[in-house]
Amino acid sequence: MDKSIIDYTLYLVTDQTLLPPSRTLAETVAAAIKGGVTLVQLREKTKSTRAFIAEAQALKLICASSTPRTPFLINDRVDVALAVDADGVHVGQDDMPVRDVRRLLGPDKIVGVTVETVEQAHEAIAGGADYLGTAAVFPTATKKHAPGFAPLGVAGVREIVQAVAGRVPVVTIGGIGAGNAREVMHGGLWEEGRRGLAGVAVVSAIIAQVDPEAAAKELVEQVRPWVRSVALPLSQAPSLARVVREKSLQPIRSSMDAASLALVDDVAAAFTKLKATKPLVHNITNFVVMNDTANALVSIGASPVMSHSIEEVRDIVKISNALVINIGTLSPSWIASMHAAGNKAKELSIPVVLDPVGAGATPFRLQTCLSLIAALKPRVVKGNAGEISAIAKALGLTDTDTGSQAVESRGVDSVGSLADPGTLAALLALKTNSVVAISGAIDVVSDGTRVARVENGNAWLGTLSGTGCTATALAGAFLASAQDPFVAAVAALVALGVAAELAAGDDGGVVRGPGTFKARLLDEIYGLDVGKISAMARLSVKER
Ligand SMILES: Cc1ncc(COP(=O)(O)OP(=O)(O)O)c(N)n1
Ligand SMILES: Cc1ncsc1CCOP(=O)(O)O
DSSP, rough: OOOGOOOOOOOEOOGGGGGGGGGHHHHHHHHHHTOOOOOOEEEOSOOOHHHHHHHHHHHHHHHHTSSOOOOEEEEEEEHHHHTTOSSSEEEEETSOHHHHHHHHHHSSEEEEEESOOOOOOHHHHHHHHHHESSSOSOOOOOSOOTTTTTOOOHHHHHHHHHTTSSSSSSEESSSSTTTTTTHHHHHOOOOTTBBSSEEEEEHHHTTTTTTTHHHHHHHHHHHHGOOOOOOOOGGGOOOOOHHHHHSSSSSSOOOOOOHHHHHHHHHHHHHHHHHHOOOOOEEOTTTHHHHHHHHHHHTOOOOOOOEOOOTTTTHHTTTTTTTEETTTTTOOOHHHHHHHHHHHHHTTTTTTOOOOOTTTOOOOHHHHHHHHHHHOSSEEEEEEHHHHHHHHHHHHHOOOHHHHHHOOOEEEEEEEESSOOOHHHHHHOOOOOOOEEEEEEEEEESSSSSSEEEEOGGGGGSSSSHHHHHHHHHHHHHHOOOOOOHHHHHHHHHHHHHHHHHHHEEEEEOOOHHHHHHHHHHHHHHHHHHHHHHHHOOOOEOOO
């Protein structure tokens, strides 16, 4: 077997105990190969040696009769592999050391090793491993781990992939299925998407399915576009956004230029980073949305802390990665807390995002916003057209400057739309030295130089109170880990908009009103992955 051409895209590891009633392992493996499995490992934990060998002989025949021939490996047992002349063996850290496996099997067989750490990866390669399988990336019920074992997470897997640096292929395993395979593969990418995982290994996502062929087909479609067995030359490395859009089942709805695709890539990277870092986001926010924004933050993968008491806000902000200030239900004691927390954040370079809720409604709110902007220099100010118009006007920007007639506010809502929101956002961004985001049917974000338009979202968002506040809270989560506040603000609006589109769905009739939409929106924020973000982001960006 030519080891250099082995395709690790979809690696099936077996477990007889998970088969649906009346299914045999042989027919399941045959169907899975038909669906797209590229490599098979027979894993038997309880069978006698004789029964193990008999099963191995049967599966070897099935793998050999597929076109192209599917490599067939044995889990743990070098003796069984030798007995049936399998293509190789996969061993773990408690099994026969890789050097001995190599000595017994010879140079032509495939030897795979499970690694949990970067050190183990280096050791396994030095010992002669042909490929590595990481320890479980996610929790799984299929394998009993030693007490204290914690799944690596996508970030842990990427650390190993990065350390291996393409010397041997790396696959990952554990809790992977159609719902997260793309996220795992994308998370394993590095060096601008040129290098990454060679594939995923699964057990229950195929073996336990009533239609293993369909399950394998779906998985392979998700994984294949992200496979990086060898580093792609930079010249051939496609933009991640382009890859996802081309391979996704979701059609491209508008053709995007290179700058816009690059921004989608930045948004996807910011999302991956948020998931990996689980930022702690301190919110001083309003009573109306407090519970909703906390749940949205948890669902996207951040950790919210809602705290407004002057006695503790400085201590909370000290341990946080971002501070969200939302003036929606304002009172003097809260203003003092906002300044106290904001000043501490400024001192510690913790990014602040401000939502000037109802800034156009009363002088009290407007003055509060102006003093917060002047004192705290928030990295992002996110409001609706009425709020941003009111702040711009108070800071001396006229309608002639901005090219738009200022939009009025009615309570916390704005009335009417701006003729040129991009110019307003850009001029206010320059004036306040922050990124300004104006939410609406089309969201506009500017740092003074770049202007992005985000077209994700739908009318259902407008039927709920406080979805703008959710966008601001999400901006806080992105801001905590993104280098660039412009990308963080765009990412928050894309994430909320994509989740809203998925929540509304195309399964007509499920959303019956704001109540069902609200529940589905939270589910979809929870279910966001980098594939959905990259495939569904609808945005454009221009330099002014
Ligand atoms: C491809 C692949 N990756 C990891 C494992 C796990 O191997 P190990 O740690 O030896 O655990 P057991 O499979 O023996 O329970 C694997 N088998 N295959
Ligand atoms: C064998 C093994 N090694 C680490 S996790 C695991 C089991 C993965 O099973 P599943 O794909 O059903 O989560």
